Amino acid sequence: MSHFHFELQARDGRARAGLLHTPHGQLQTPVFAPVGTQATVKALTPAQLEGLGATLVLANTYHLYLRPGDELVARLGGLHSFMAWERPLLTDSGGFQVFSLAGRRQVDQDGVTFRSHLDGTEHRLTPEKAIAIQENLGADIIMALDECAPPHDREYSQQAMLRTHAWAERCLAAKTRDDQALFGIVQGGVFPDLRAQSAEFIASLGTPGIAIGGLSVGETKEEMHAMLEVLDPLLPQERPRYLMGVGSPEDLVNGVLRGVDIFDCVLPTRMARNHAALTRLGRLNLRNSDFIADPRPIDPQCDCYTCQNCSRAYLRHLIVAKEMLSATLLSIHNLRMLISLMEDLRQAILEGRAAAFARDFLAVYRKHRPPEI
Amino acid sequence: MSHFHFELQARDGRARAGLLHTPHGQLQTPVFAPVGTQATVKALTPAQLEGLGATLVLANTYHLYLRPGDELVARLGGLHSFMAWERPLLTDSGGFQVFSLAGRRQVDQDGVTFRSHLDGTEHRLTPEKAIAIQENLGADIIMALDECAPPHDREYSQQAMLRTHAWAERCLAAKTRDDQALFGIVQGGVFPDLRAQSAEFIASLGTPGIAIGGLSVGETKEEMHAMLEVLDPLLPQERPRYLMGVGSPEDLVNGVLRGVDIFDCVLPTRMARNHAALTRLGRLNLRNSDFIADPRPIDPQCDCYTCQNCSRAYLRHLIVAKEMLSATLLSIHNLRMLISLMEDLRQAILEGRAAAFARDFLAVYRKHRPPEI
Numbered sequence: 001m002s003h004f005h006f007e008l009q010a011r012d013g014r015a016r017a018g019l020l021h022t023p024h025g026q027l028q029t030p031v032f033a034p035v036g037t038q039a040t041v042k043a044l045t046p047a048q049l050e051g052l053g054a055t056l057v058l059a060n061t062y063h064l065y066l067r068p069g070d071e072l073v074a075r076l077g078g079l080h081s082f083m084a085w086e087r088p089l090l091t092d093s094g095g096f097q098v099f100s101l102a103g104r105r106q107v108d109q110d111g112v113t114f115r116s117h118l119d120g121t122e123h124r125l126t127p128e129k130a131i132a133i134q135e136n137l138g139a140d141i142i143m144a145l146d147e148c149a150p151p152h153d154r155e156y157s158q159q160a161m162l163r164t165h166a167w168a169e170r171c172l173a174a175k176t177r178d179d180q181a182l183f184g185i186v187q188g189g190v191f192p193d194l195r196a197q198s199a200e201f202i203a204s205l206g207t208p209g210i211a212i213g214g215l216s217v218g219e220t221k222e223e224m225h226a227m228l229e230v231l232d233p234l235l236p237q238e239r240p241r242y243l244m245g246v247g248s249p250e251d252l253v254n255g256v257l258r259g260v261d262i263f264d265c266v267l268p269t270r271m272a273r274n275h276a277a278l279t280r281l282g283r284l285n286l287r288n289s290d291f292i293a294d295p296r297p298i299d300p301q302c303d304c305y306t307c308q309n310c311s312r313a314y315l316r317h318l319i320v321a322k323e324m325l326s327a328t329l330l331s332i333h334n335l336r337m338l339i340s341l342m343e344d345l346r347q348a349i350l351e352g353r354a355a356a357f358a359r360d361f362l363a364v365y366r367k368h369r370p371p372e373i
Numbered sequence: 374m375s376h377f378h379f380e381l382q383a384r385d386g387r388a389r390a391g392l393l394h395t396p397h398g399q400l401q402t403p404v405f406a407p408v409g410t411q412a413t414v415k416a417l418t419p420a421q422l423e424g425l426g427a428t429l430v431l432a433n434t435y436h437l438y439l440r441p442g443d444e445l446v447a448r449l450g451g452l453h454s455f456m457a458w459e460r461p462l463l464t465d466s467g468g469f470q471v472f473s474l475a476g477r478r479q480v481d482q483d484g485v486t487f488r489s490h491l492d493g494t495e496h497r498l499t500p501e502k503a504i505a506i507q508e509n510l511g512a513d514i515i516m517a518l519d520e521c522a523p524p525h526d527r528e529y530s531q532q533a534m535l536r537t538h539a540w541a542e543r544c545l546a547a548k549t550r551d552d553q554a555l556f557g558i559v560q561g562g563v564f565p566d567l568r569a570q571s572a573e574f575i576a577s578l579g580t581p582g583i584a585i586g587g588l589s590v591g592e593t594k595e596e597m598h599a600m601l602e603v604l605d606p607l608l609p610q611e612r613p614r615y616l617m618g619v620g621s622p623e624d625l626v627n628g629v630l631r632g633v634d635i636f637d638c639v640l641p642t643r644m645a646r647n648h649a650a651l652t653r654l655g656r657l658n659l660r661n662s663d664f665i666a667d668p669r670p671i672d673p674q675c676d677c678y679t680c681q682n683c684s685r686a687y688l689r690h691l692i693v694a695k696e697m698l699s700a701t702l703l704s705i706h707n708l709r710m711l712i713s714l715m716e717d718l719r720q721a722i723l724e725g726r727a728a729a730f731a732r733d734f735l736a737v738y739r740k741h742r743p744p745e746i
Contacts, residue, residue, distance in 0.1 A: 038690075038694045040698045042697060042698070045702070046682065067694060072665070076687075083687065293445055305420065317441040323411055324415060325416060328701070
């Protein structure tokens with residue numbers, strides 16, 4: 001694992017600032033990863049992603065396995081080359097998407113059989129297969145196959161956690177490439193004892209990083225925070241922690257405050273395609289006629305390309321006229337908003353003022369936040 | 374008209390190389406203008422347009438008058454500011470779109486009454502109104518209101534030409550801004566005597582540039598070329614000529630060889646959204662399964678962002694996966710292809726080898742060209 005190394009630079013309360021070295025360069029943490037489901041962060045070129053400060057991108061194993069196929073991606077030089085992204089990449093195991101295929105999948109001790117959402121063909125995902133696919137794709141950070149249970153079902157959560165542990169061991173055994181970092185995944189629903197048991201087991205595997213799964217899947221914010229607080233003292237400080245699928249501004253702040261280093265979420269780009277802009281003063285729906293003649297940028301404090309060049313009135317026009325450029329411009333802004341938030345949080349951690357930064361941010365954000373979309 | 378000045382730098386046969394000075398900077402001619410119908414070149418940011426070498430963009434008066442409204446655009450600082458394009462802009466008069474509204478418009482000597490394609494509301498376009506709208510939009514180059522007739526109908530062509538002449542005089546009289554260059558438009562269908570009469574009349578108005586309308590609307594290539602050959606000696610050499618709505622690679626080359634300086638067309642961006650790539654070796658339909666594992670760029674000779682970064686296999690994947698990024702990447706390539714073709718033609722003109730360049734280009738292009746899409 002010489003290519004992969006985590007340097008913990010500072011702790012401020014539970015919050016951490018670090019440097020994650022990968023074969024495709026180093027990441028400053030905490031870090032937010034935009035999601036490029038089908039080998040593209042929707043509506044953005046890699047150059048635009050670089051321009052807005054993205055350093056890590058997540059791609060989905062399930063989607064790429066089905067289309068265009070991981071073997072084709074390998075033949076074309078791997079996912080970095082395929083999608084023209086030369087910075088670090090992370091892939092999930094495919095498990096989350098497969099387990100989401102209600103009525104189209106069947107799980108057993110050995111793996112999951114499922115039918116493709118594209119053409120109904122039958123496929124099988126096992127721990128070994130999840131690793132083989134991810135080795136073909138070639139991301140810097142890859143994930144063990146896990147099972148994510150409904151968070152309040154104790155029996156199911158325990159069973160899924162035990163399966164996740166057994167599968168993590170099989171993933172480790174199956175792994176052959178030494179230029180990829182495999183992360184084990186902690187499960188256990190909203191149950192502190194299960195989470196503690198899972199943290200202990202996964203930490204014992206010695207993977208170079210640890211992912212936290214099964215959150216932001218139906219539990220309350222308080223439950224999410226409680227689980228992170230259970231995990232922080234049990235997870236090794238010297239390894240990065242990745243909270244999967246979490247990415248609202250307040251979840252990022254609360255996650256960092258509780259010891260998380262890496263996040264990913266479709267929220268900023270999906271919201272962009274639904275005409276919503278994230279700002280530190282809450283969300284704006286730019287389709288709203290309030291903005292018809294508004295000459296201001298989305299956020300006068302924002303340094304993104306969109307805010308430097310475009311008025312709310314122009315963005316509203318593009319939305320009403322159904323122009324694709326609106327998705328591009330809003331995606332640039334929303335991603336820059338989350339990434340700059342992480343940059344500011346990192347700076348606050350390095351300067352020992354993370355709690356104050358978070359308190360101030362959340363006070364303003366909550367005050368302005370409209371009802372959840 | 375101190376802001377606007379055309380410098381003829383070289384003639385090579387009928388082909389011309391020049392510099393067009395405008396309030397938003399100078400244009401090297403011959404030049405191809407991407408079309409930004411609704412104040413956006415579809416799927417591209419202004420930064421991407423600048424990056425691929427676009428210097429002039431066309432926007433449509435008809436569309437912007439209806440939505441978001443020219444008065445709103447003026448209130449927001451004009452079209453350059455509104456669409457974040459600080460290089461030269463050109464607007465058409467709105468006439469072409471209005472005359473295309475079959476069954477929804479009625480023309481008389483004074484103007485045209487039409488119903489909006491958006492909401493059926495009734496509107497009136499007159500020469501004075503076309504100028505007022507374009508003055509609100511504030512492009513560097515604006516167009517007189519003209520009537521474009523079916524090219525083979527002599528009686529209609531003559532009547533439309535005479536109306537176009539009367540309207541050009543009214544547009545000139547209505548114009549109030551001195552930082553915009555108004556071009557008169559030559560009509561006359563495929564009839565050499567009408568074209569000659571129109572060229573003489575429009576040239577006599579003394580507008581700083583002259584547009585050629587009513588071509589690429591159903592006539593043959595030979596008829597188009599014949600009309601351009603009639604016009605070249607009759608149009609003043611010291612003023613730029615703009616062939617409206619023309620933009621296939623071979624039409625550009627043939628137009629430049631016959632004395633045209635400015636072109637615009639939706640073809641490259643529309644083809645991009647339909648998965649077709651323009652190359653000097655003909656067109657590629659990138660949805661084709663031939664490209665499923667093709668590691669080559671669209672055109673190994675091309676210097677565009679797409680060809681520098683993306684394989685045909687990746688582009689095909691994006692198309693099959695219905696990802697918007699395919700439209701962006703293909704638009705970048707197709708526009709760069711036409712713009713670099715114009716750059717090469719300009720260089721050939723300056724070096725006195727335009728005919729040879731055109732002959733070589735057309736020989737290769739025709740040989741490879743698939744049946745028209």
